[in-house]
Amino acid sequence: MIVRCMTAHRLPARLGAAPVARTRAKPAPDPHWDELFVFDDVPPDVTSFTITVQNAGKRGKESEVAELTIELSTLANGEEVEEWYPLAGMTPIGEWGSLRLRIRFMHELVMPREEYSPLRQLLLEPGLPAVRALAELCRADRQPAATALLHAFTECGRGAELSRELLQAEVNRETDPRAMFRAASLATAVLDQFMHAHCKPFLQAAIAETVQKLIDAKQSAELNPTKMDSPEDACNNAEFLLMILDQITLSIFTSPEACPRPVRYLCGCLQRAAVAKWPNERFVRTRVVSGFIFLRLICPALVEPRAWALCSGAPPPHAQRSLLMVAKCLQNLANLIEFGAKEPYMEVVNPFILKNKERMVVFLDQLSAAPEPGASPPNANNNSFDIAKELATLHHICVAHLAELQTMAKTQPAIRKLVTVTEMLTKHKHKYLEMIR
Template sequence: MEASKQVIVSVWDHDKMSQNDFMGVVTLFLDELEPGYTYDEWFTLTSHVSSSAVDGDGDDDDAAAMGSAALGSIRLKLHYKEEEILPLEHYALFTKELRGHELAALQALAAVTKERHDVAYHLIRLYEGEGYDETVELLQALTVAEIESTPQATVLFRGNSIATKALDLYMQMVALPYLHATLGTLIQSIYSSSESAEVDPTRLESEAELEGNWARLKTYAATAVDEIFRSIDALPTTLQVVFESMREAVVARFPDDAVAPYTAVSGFLFLRLFCAAILGPKLFELAKDHPDASTSRTLTLISKTVQNLANLAEFGPKEPYMAPMNEFIQANIPRMKTFLTQASTVGEDFHAHDSLFIDAPRERAALVAHFVQSRAELEEYASGAAPADHAAALARMFPILDELEASRAAGVRPQIVSATSGASTAAAPTSSSSADGAGPSAPAASGELDPTLAKLQIEGEERKENMRKVLAIQGSLSKCDCKKSLASRDRIFVREGSMNKVSKGKMQARVFFLFSDMLVYGESKKVNSVAFKGMIPAAKMVVVDASAAPDLSPEQFRIINLVKKKTIDIHCGSVEDRDAWAHDCAVLSRRARGFNPLDEATQALADKILSLPCVEHTA
């Protein structure tokens, strides 16, 4: 598919009573934009889409010169970004260095970059693609390192570090369903009410309103606190694991501070999640629209109250009108301490969030780009203020970056590995750009190519048809994060089918979609609508040989999900279907790890999950 050369912004005046009114369009030409630059400018609104670039300075003469009437101007803030992504295997050394040596290379980048939010975003998604256990270990390492380097508890997690950004983004990634279940009903009731909860006398026309307003505010605050305290069993366990390590590290670092272990946890769970969501419901998808002025004020007062309670602190002289709320805060401090202790204590029941769709090469490419963009600053840092471990990490990282840049410039094609021989061959460098989006290709290695791998050798019209198929599947899925990331240039559709997932002895009808890098399944609700139920990355999937699953029927096969540390049994329509599905899943699983046998740690984990020695299906 041909790449777009322009972005068209169409502006309409929304009218609830009649038709919406067209106000004009702005045409932005991509070849006129500087990659990596953020624009904040006024652009001319015209009556129709332009066929050539218009200077974005609001000058009506430009529009008139092209015969398009100028209808006004609009201020736009936009950021243009170009991404050049290599096949996943090219990032192996980069990923190893990034994750190794106690994250020294990452910490070096964090010391010089101004784009910590974007670095943290792609970092979290890279680790999440490897499984939630990997993400938890990353967050534990980052937060504990920051605690150990903080001189006093009063400034703990006050800055916008990689650690705070990463954990903040992770909470938004995994805790939204929990947040909605906890506060959704309360937020909607506040939105639907027209009554004020203002308690600042200087904002009221009459102090006679105070009594009723205080009653409403205390009721709202009590409801919010009660709902939060009751929600402890639904808090994602991965967050509890991170909070537990944080609390223990704070106790060890500041043994004489009795409050810091609580406020370290509440600084994330309340300041950055609960209270932030109360203050801005639309940003957390708790409401469709921003609140009006009266509702916004009510939410602000509730948020202030809950945040002070989470800080274990009363209102002081800066906000004397809130002093009547101190009795409520004092009464609930013991409950808050109990909740924060439970939120940072891992129990026996482990319930993780659903797996997310992650485009692994894209996340790695984005992080490489940050290292490349900061190369000059990193070199200066390495030769000057960098600690020895940071300098050593950068000395290892720079040649890796140079090799990746050379591969990108040369248009390297992906490496194809034969399932039969295990040998690999790389095609000669060629241009990676393609008008039809077909992308690079590679010859098969010597020997007969496995039929499953042969399905991945697509070009031209086949690649276009593959993208249409993936987009169609993406459109049919609901209740998942896939709307933004399922369709990927390198993701190839392999097969789909309606089968049964065996759960606790019961058959559950499911639709399965197998791609080159993952297995996705869901429940068919109606025609062209599938409710997402789960996803297993190919790299985290082990297909069990029938000899290690004697309890299965001939139509069934078993997959070990290394991410969620459990098995999934699939009942096919026939033995032939079972053979085909098991073969394809096994080949793609082995392909994802370079056709290497299970390493010692993975074998031990598979044995533990299976409760007997695991024998992998030999595709």
């Protein structure tokens, strides 16, 4: 079961928060957490879960003030739901507000690992036809599918191959190179998780020092006049932002060797695929890699540094805005685009972009110049995941999309095998269920 505690609405002004598994304290009335909690192997006698909201008092004292209980029987098996849930107060004071949750509950029998061998072998077939079929079908279930697939391929040292094949499929599917990696798909979910697993040392080398400097600084890098305390701050803020941009680009541009070889290899694959598809598109080899590295790695890490282990706590509000401004400027530089009339207050950054365009092109080419890393040794990363559970998740997703797979199987022989294996595993699972009963 996966629960993401997202945000709340109209909480009483004195509330903090500490739901089950404990979020960090946030100020009322509209706290925003967006914290993810994963509960594996929930005991079968658990039929509901309760989230309790507490006041974070002085000296660490806390008091329970409101709660909500959700019955697991009300959740569709394997489907993600995102809703506002009303809170009930411990004492009657009127309305207690509501909590927004994104929940995915999966009740699945996990058979012994050897039962899933046919499915595993099918997924690992050369060219990955079964994976490509799932990529066309997975929508709301793309995140659990991405996790399960990446674990299944990583276990046998083929995580980079999975990412490469899905990346190639993403290029084949896209009609506009400027839209690469902007859609939510199985491919982008796998790539995000692949980079999250490999790129923390690179982020430490490239941006961690700047992140900490912005968190510690009293000076703001805000340029939006509607978000400044005083219009007189504009000049100092701009000078500070440009100084930070010079520092972080130097750090990034001198760190290509810190980027893991599998990720650099994928960048090279992406360049070659994009140039082959759009040979007359100027700068396409640069922009597709910048979308991969900046749009989905460096800029998200700047905006959410705690999620990438770049800081221990949430940055203070002024630092969060500064980090956002830096990410915004780097994204434009990575896209080789200056700021325009829509945001006139950002035009002060354009000389910096013009000065660094060529350096960005050179950096992305250097980053992409890496040979194929080859297969990693099985279990080289001391993986702790349960492969039977991951394959059970993939079987569950295949069952959910069985009708669509059956339609695809009429013209694709490789998909017929996936349908056959899915139906066979379903029969085996029913036999195990009968034994349990």
